Amino acid sequence: MDLRDLYQDIIVDHNRNPRNFRTIAGAVRLAEGYNPLCGDKLVVYAQVVDGRVEDVSFVGSGCAISTASASLMTEAVKGKTVAEAEALFTDMHELLTGKSVGDPERLGKLAALAGVKDYPARVKCATLSWHTLNAALHGEQTPVRTE
Amino acid sequence: MTALPSAAFPDAFDVARVRRDFPILDQAIHGRPLVYLDNAATAQKPRAVLEAMDHYYRESNANVHRGVHTLSERATALYEGGRDRARAFLNARAREEIIFVRGTTEAINLVAQSYARPRLKPGDEILITHLEHHSNTVPWQMVCEQTGARLKVVPITPDGALDLEAFERLLGPRTRIFAVAHVSNALGTVNPIAELTARARAAGAMVLIDGAQGVPHCAVDVQALDCDFYAFSAHKLYGPTGIGVLYGRREVLEAMPPWQGGGDMIRTVRFEGSTWNDLPYKFEAGTPAIAEAVGLGAALDYVDRIGLDAIARHEAALLSYALERLREIDGLRFIGSAPQRASVVSFVVEGVHPHDLGTILDHAGVAIRAGHHCAMPVMDFYGVPATARASLACYNTTADIDALVAALQGARDLFGGRG
Numbered sequence: 001m002d003l004r005d006l007y008q009d010i011i012v013d014h015n016r017n018p019r020n021f022r023t024i025a026g027a028v029r030l031a032e033g034y035n036p037l038c039g040d041k042l043v044v045y046a047q048v049v050d051g052r053v054e055d056v057s058f059v060g061s062g063c064a065i066s067t068a069s070a071s072l073m074t075e076a077v078k079g080k081t082v083a084e085a086e087a088l089f090t091d092m093h094e095l096l097t098g099k100s101v102g103d104p105e106r107l108g109k110l111a112a113l114a115g116v117k118d119y120p121a122r123v124k125c126a127t128l129s130w131h132t133l134n135a136a137l138h139g140e141q142t143p144v145r146t147e
Numbered sequence: 148m149t150a151l152p153s154a155a156f157p158d159a160f161d162v163a164r165v166r167r168d169f170p171i172l173d174q175a176i177h178g179r180p181l182v183y184l185d186n187a188a189t190a191q192k193p194r195a196v197l198e199a200m201d202h203y204y205r206e207s208n209a210n211v212h213r214g215v216h217t218l219s220e221r222a223t224a225l226y227e228g229g230r231d232r233a234r235a236f237l238n239a240r241a242r243e244e245i246i247f248v249r250g251t252t253e254a255i256n257l258v259a260q261s262y263a264r265p266r267l268k269p270g271d272e273i274l275i276t277h278l279e280h281h282s283n284t285v286p287w288q289m290v291c292e293q294t295g296a297r298l299k300v301v302p303i304t305p306d307g308a309l310d311l312e313a314f315e316r317l318l319g320p321r322t323r324i325f326a327v328a329h330v331s332n333a334l335g336t337v338n339p340i341a342e343l344t345a346r347a348r349a350a351g352a353m354v355l356i357d358g359a360q361g362v363p364h365c366a367v368d369v370q371a372l373d374c375d376f377y378a379f380s381a382h383k384l385y386g387p388t389g390i391g392v393l394y395g396r397r398e399v400l401e402a403m404p405p406w407q408g409g410g411d412m413i414r415t416v417r418f419e420g421s422t423w424n425d426l427p428y429k430f431e432a433g434t435p436a437i438a439e440a441v442g443l444g445a446a447l448d449y450v451d452r453i454g455l456d457a458i459a460r461h462e463a464a465l466l467s468y469a470l471e472r473l474r475e476i477d478g479l480r481f482i483g484s485a486p487q488r489a490s491v492v493s494f495v496v497e498g499v500h501p502h503d504l505g506t507i508l509d510h511a512g513v514a515i516r517a518g519h520h521c522a523m524p525v526m527d528f529y530g531v532p533a534t535a536r537a538s539l540a541c542y543n544t545t546a547d548i549d550a551l552v553a554a555l556q557g558a559r560d561l562f563g564g565r566g
Contacts, residue, residue, distance in 0.1 A: 003507060003510045007561055007562075012562055038519075039518075039519060039526070040532070041532070064500060
């Protein structure tokens with residue numbers, strides 16, 4: 001197992017310079033995600049217009065896996081319909097837990113996170129932002145926790 | 148426990164020989180020699196402990212205090228032998244003052260529920276410190292909820308030492324219990340427990356010392372300390388998991404009701420009411436961890452053989468070397484730098500989250516702890532979600548520290564540095 005399979009350049013880059021790392025003002029859906037075990041904490045903002053994710057962002061602090069996963073997620077779901085975003089969530093979950101993904105092409109840059117499946121203790125880091133986005137899209141009030 | 152200069156490694160301490168006593172150390176992790184620096188979480192076990200437990204199961208296994216057959220008598224003698232070793236180790240007056248529990252956590256819960264809960268009233272205060280492990284915080288919060296007592300917390304100074312002036316202020320006529328760590332698991336701070344105990348006892352408070360991180364590094368004499376309770380776990384002292392010791396002053400334990408009911412803790416059982424066994428059995432309901440008590444005894448013998456003073460000198464020299472070497476790493480910030488500290492180093496590295504450090508170091512064979520160390524209030528104090536922690540034991544070497552430093556440089560390189 002090579003460490004570079006986990007910490008690919010794209011992961012390191014998105015950790016150092018997370019994309020869409022900001023809040024969104026106005027009428028947005030947001031949810032808070034927290035992993036009490038490692039202290040990773042983030043808020044995901046989503047602006048949904050006519051069933052489409054017009055804008056999405058996040059703020060918070062976490063490890064490289066959780067930060068890069070959140071950053072890549074915002075890039076991936078921006079402009080997608082809510083249904084498409086949910087399908088991506090399902091694909092990501094399968095990718096990260098080592099199950100075969102229906103259509104790997106669809107994942108694009110997100111596939112860089114595939115190495116996480118070999119690190120069971122780190123899977124929760126990569127899924128935190130996705131669970132949080134899901135909660136934001138569904139208007140759940142309780143903070144999301146992965147541990 | 149002041150660190151010695153790195154040149155002053157004690158000659159008498161043969162670390163290579165000590166390492167040979169720990170079979171687990173002789174293995175590769177991700178193709179690199181294992182460097183085990185997570186000793187504050189749990190220490191590795193010497194062959195003497197493994198063999199004592201193995202022999203017990205192969206030759207003497209039976210339930211204790213019950214049978215008249217040979218194996219039961221043997222098992223009872225071995226189990227009680229562990230207690231005698233623990234009494235000697237803590238220099239308790241009597242073996243009746245040594246209660247076997249699952250570990251430090253259970254010991255503190257026992258005192259909270261059996262000593263504190265029946266006695267505390269609204270207006271009473273329990274004093275703890277900002278350095279405590281969750282296991283010396285939460286049981287007291289629970290008892291406060293149950294009784295209406297209030298929890299007070301001694302603050303810490305920026306270097307991670309207790310604020311002794313604040314301690315004096317907070318200690319008052321309402322303080323019924325003062326519970327304090329001997330050594331902080333998150334920062335390594337060694338608290339002045341003799342002085343604290345004397346002050347708290349003079350103020351009329353009962354004193355409990357959480358010795359989980361204390362016993363691996365310093366000799367403890369409960370009579371000299373004059374504390375009411377002292378608790379520790381075997382597994383941090385080269386013994387097995389699942390067993391620990393609650394020392395309690397005899398007259399205090401006598402006055403406490405049992406905590407758990409069951410076999411072995413009773414004298415007579417009638418449906419109209421039961422009577423309790425004598426100390427220490429009153430607090431040991433059910434079949435105890437017999438093999439683990441045997442393992443604890445073997446661990447204490449092992450520590451005695453090497454010498455706790457020699458171990459402490461070795462660790463202090465190694466800590467000094469580690470602090471010196473870790474300063475070489477750009478962007479590394481120590482979390483906690485109290486003048487009196489045990490061989491625990493907590494730190495963060497700019498641009499690399501502790502959990503990433505944990506994974507990256509593991510690839511270099513280096514096992515450290517990353518997280519909040521069950522001390523969230525300490526993390527909050529320093530404004531960090533987590534730290535990386537390297538903690539040393541008798542079998543660690545300067546080569547282990549060199550491997551840690553090299554792996555940390557590697558992590559910096561992988562993440563491209565920052566700033």
